[in-house]
Amino acid sequence: MKALILVGGFGTRLRPLTLSVPKPLVEFANKPMILHQIEALKAIGVTEVVLAINYQPEIMLNFLKEFERKLHIKITCSRETEPLGTAGPLALAREILIDDCGVPFFVLNSDVICDYPFEEMIRFHKSHGGEASLMVTKVDEPSKYGVVVMEETTGKVEKFVEKPKLFVGNKINAGVYLLNPSVLDRIELRPTSIEKEVFPSIAAEEKLYAMVLPGFWMDIGQPKDYITGLRFYFDSLHKKCSSKLAVGSNVIGNVLVDESAVIGDGCLIGPDVAIGPGCVIEAGVRLSRCTVMRGVRVKKHACISSGIVGWHSTVGRWARLENMTILGEDVHLCDEVYSNGGIVLPHKEIKSNILKPEIVM
Amino acid sequence: MGSSDERVVAVIMVGGPTKGTRFRPLSLNIPKPLFPLAGQPMVHHPISACKRIPNLAQIYLIGFYEEREFALYVSSISNELKVPVRYLREDKPHGSAGGLYNFRDLIMEDNPSHIFLLNCDVCCSFPLPEMLVAHRRYGGIGTILVIKVSPESANEFGELVADPSTNELLHYTEKPETFVSDRINCGVYVFTPDIFTAIQGVSSQRKERANLRRMSSFEALQSATRSLPTDFVRLDQDILSPLAGKKQLYTYETMDFWEQIKTPGMSLKCSALYLAQFRFTSPYLLATGDGTKTAAVIGDVFVHPSAKVHPTAKNLLTLNYAQIGPNVSISANARIGPGVRLISCIVLDDVEVKENAVVIHAIVGWKSSIGRWSRVQGEGDYNAKLGITILGEAVTVEDEVVVVNSIVLPNKTLNVSVQQEIIL
Numbered sequence: 001m002k003a004l005i006l007v008g009g010f011g012t013r014l015r016p017l018t019l020s021v022p023k024p025l026v027e028f029a030n031k032p033m034i035l036h037q038i039e040a041l042k043a044i045g046v047t048e049v050v051l052a053i054n055y056q057p058e059i060m061l062n063f064l065k066e067f068e069r070k071l072h073i074k075i076t077c078s079r080e081t082e083p084l085g086t087a088g089p090l091a092l093a094r095e096i097l098i099d100d101c102g103v104p105f106f107v108l109n110s111d112v113i114c115d116y117p118f119e120e121m122i123r124f125h126k127s128h129g130g131e132a133s134l135m136v137t138k139v140d141e142p143s144k145y146g147v148v149v150m151e152e153t154t155g156k157v158e159k160f161v162e163k164p165k166l167f168v169g170n171k172i173n174a175g176v177y178l179l180n181p182s183v184l185d186r187i188e189l190r191p192t193s194i195e196k197e198v199f200p201s202i203a204a205e206e207k208l209y210a211m212v213l214p215g216f217w218m219d220i221g222q223p224k225d226y227i228t229g230l231r232f233y234f235d236s237l238h239k240k241c242s243s244k245l246a247v248g249s250n251v252i253g254n255v256l257v258d259e260s261a262v263i264g265d266g267c268l269i270g271p272d273v274a275i276g277p278g279c280v281i282e283a284g285v286r287l288s289r290c291t292v293m294r295g296v297r298v299k300k301h302a303c304i305s306s307g308i309v310g311w312h313s314t315v316g317r318w319a320r321l322e323n324m325t326i327l328g329e330d331v332h333l334c335d336e337v338y339s340n341g342g343i344v345l346p347h348k349e350i351k352s353n354i355l356k357p358e359i360v361m
Numbered sequence: 362m363g364s365s366d367e368r369v370v371a372v373i374m375v376g377g378p379t380k381g382t383r384f385r386p387l388s389l390n391i392p393k394p395l396f397p398l399a400g401q402p403m404v405h406h407p408i409s410a411c412k413r414i415p416n417l418a419q420i421y422l423i424g425f426y427e428e429r430e431f432a433l434y435v436s437s438i439s440n441e442l443k444v445p446v447r448y449l450r451e452d453k454p455h456g457s458a459g460g461l462y463n464f465r466d467l468i469m470e471d472n473p474s475h476i477f478l479l480n481c482d483v484c485c486s487f488p489l490p491e492m493l494v495a496h497r498r499y500g501g502i503g504t505i506l507v508i509k510v511s512p513e514s515a516n517e518f519g520e521l522v523a524d525p526s527t528n529e530l531l532h533y534t535e536k537p538e539t540f541v542s543d544r545i546n547c548g549v550y551v552f553t554p555d556i557f558t559a560i561q562g563v564s565s566q567r568k569e570r571a572n573l574r575r576m577s578s579f580e581a582l583q584s585a586t587r588s589l590p591t592d593f594v595r596l597d598q599d600i601l602s603p604l605a606g607k608k609q610l611y612t613y614e615t616m617d618f619w620e621q622i623k624t625p626g627m628s629l630k631c632s633a634l635y636l637a638q639f640r641f642t643s644p645y646l647l648a649t650g651d652g653t654k655t656a657a658v659i660g661d662v663f664v665h666p667s668a669k670v671h672p673t674a675k676n677l678l679t680l681n682y683a684q685i686g687p688n689v690s691i692s693a694n695a696r697i698g699p700g701v702r703l704i705s706c707i708v709l710d711d712v713e714v715k716e717n718a719v720v721i722h723a724i725v726g727w728k729s730s731i732g733r734w735s736r737v738q739g740e741g742d743y744n745a746k747l748g749i750t751i752l753g754e755a756v757t758v759e760d761e762v763v764v765v766n767s768i769v770l771p772n773k774t775l776n777v778s779v780q781q782e783i784i785l
Contacts, residue, residue: 010772015785019389343785347379359783361385361768 016328040116052089054080109175115215131207367474377425399635400663410487480548484631506549519546636661660687732760
């Protein structure tokens with residue numbers, strides 16, 4: 001089986017992290033975002049994954065070679081010379097995705113984190129016999145998104161309504177598709193939207209079916225959702241494989257700690273914390289609802305209650321970070337500094353307090 | 362004094378990538394010294410000023426950037442100005458004087474009688490030949506360019522006191538808390554090779570003190586420089602301050618403009634200062650036009666020869682050329698549509714400004730696109746954090762969108778209006 005992951009462009013919503021690293025390689029729960037998806041695809045027997053990208057492929061290629069080696073799966077990059085939207089990249093990768101036996105291929109949006117119930121999706125796709133399947137997820141405020149209107153029992157999709165003013169349904173496109181190769185015949189090599197052009201035409205022929213995604217779903221393309229997504233991910237990890245999570249008297253709730261990280265005495269870590277490789281958490285530190293990337297040092301008595309600390313940064317003694325503070329790569333917060341929602345670009349030293357959410361360039 | 366054999370070497374300190382975060386977001390895409398002011402890279406202005414020095418043998422650029430960032434520029438400017446320009450990379454920080462000392466062998470290769478030291482991010486008229494004449498008259502080891510500023514702003518710089526008749530430097534202090542003087546250090550100097558001896562003296566003294574400290578813990582408490590490595594020598598604190606009042610250093614005062622280019626806002630201000638200077642030194646560089654065959658030009662404007670200003674396409678009888686200026690600089694391959702108004706802005710390479718758009722007090726980044734009837738403007742406060750609007754590389758402002766006092770990082774598309782915001 002084959003799969004295509006829509007990686008797209010600059011990842012500007014995840015700045016300042018994406019100023020240092022391309023978005024697919026930004027770690028989520030101590031693993032590059034794209035690796036979560038590639039591993040899940042490998043687990044159900046996908047042999048080749050195509051990444052549709054239009055930015056910084058050189059940096060990606062090195063990492064991909066390593067993933068290829070470790071996972072024994074073929075990974076190729078399909079480079080868009082102009083942005084092709086959400087369907088155009090499929091046309092660009094046609095030669096890889098096309099299959100004479102009609103074996104369907106997966107398409108994933110790279111920002112999506114969920115349980116990836118691919119086996120269930122394959123069964124669903126076979127059972128309805130249509131041309132395309134997509135995952136949908138239930139949300140509280142559907143009018144922020146594109147709503148998928150479908151028959152409840154069969155899942156047959158009637159139509160898509162973009163940001164509806166009146167309630168038409170509460171299921172939105174989750175960004176996970178399983179498509180027959182014949183769908184490729186519907187897509188030209190030009191900027192095309194899968195939601196606005198391709199799916200509606202398949203739905204009109206009554207060949208598009210939607211499956212409600214079991215479990216959690218999150219679009220982690222921006223910091224706020226990244227942190228919320230971590231919580232959902234950890235809940236799911238706790239149920240499936242809680243041995244990976246940390247335990248101890250200094251741990252509250254779900255906490256993931258890389259084996260090379262060091263945690264000092266008298267700390268209290270959690271809930272929903274990920275600590276990356278080579279991190280040093282000194283004595284008396286309190287961490288909750290945050291991610292600490294590779295190589296970070298958090299000095300004594302500091303407290304981080306919501307945020308992301310970028311690679312190789314340091315957080316000073318008695319510093320306090322809260323309200324979605326995001327530190328880019330190599331940012332050094334001096335002792336006793338307070339940050340309320342500061343967003344700090346890479347290679348900065350912060351000596352004074354950030355009293356209200358602001359961007360520090 | 363001053364035989365035709367006396368060669369002069371100029372050294373321009375250009376800094377490095379991690380030091381100047383104040384020049385973001387522009388420095389995310391280009392080293393600050395290469396950012397264009399009045400149509401020429403920032404470092405070009407001191408380099409062309411050096412060309413006026415008689416018997417100039419060589420220009421060195423010293424900094425922390427990778428060599429490849431300057432390779433192209435250095436070879437093209439050497440060809441253009443017919444003077445050897447070379448970029449030297451410092452392997453580690455040596456301080457403002459230590460950097461000069463670090464490369465002394467290379468600098469002394471031409472056996473120069475005098476060495477100019479300039480900071481790249483200084484915007485002024487660089488009266489270098491006049492400084493050299495004055496320096497020879499004074500007979501010291503160094504002459505510092507100074508300027509009078511307002512007393513309130515003086516403490517942002519190095520303040521100094523000079524003897525009004527002999528121009529000797531009597532006293533120097535860096536960024537003092539209390540008022541010392543309204544004359545400040547412009548960051549442009551001329552030295553004789555004795556300066557290397559003075560710098561070495563500071564290094565040796567520090568080494569001695571370091572050794573002494575191992576024997577006396579009292580010394581350790583006293584020394585303010587205990588954390589500095591012995592080869593880290595700062596020009597201001599370690600050379601100028603101690604040598605003041607010893608008949609070694611002198612001052613030369615300029616009455617022209619002077620600014621430091623630390624932020625994008627200041628680069629816009631300094632671009633205007635250089636454009637105004639062109640009017641006197643090289644008026645052929647400035648654009649002219651009255652709107653009949655090309656853009657209507659108001660005040661000082663630079664338009665790169667490859668930039669295109671379009672008349673209205675539909676009806677050739679009704680010409681609708683853009684109105685440009687004052688203080689506008691347009692870089693290579695930019696396209697300016699009909700009915701556009703540009704005031705006080707820098708439009709970088711490959712930008713497209715569509716019909717009837719307005720850009721005021723802004724910097725528009727390379728390859729950006731400004732939509733029809735859109736308005737990109739800043740207040741014009743060059744010192745405020747959001748005082749001018751800055752669009753990074755490849756930013757698209759869609760039709761009719763208004764962007765006021767904001768900074769937009771590269772590769773963003775604005776389809777709604779914004780005010781007072783930083784868009785990451």
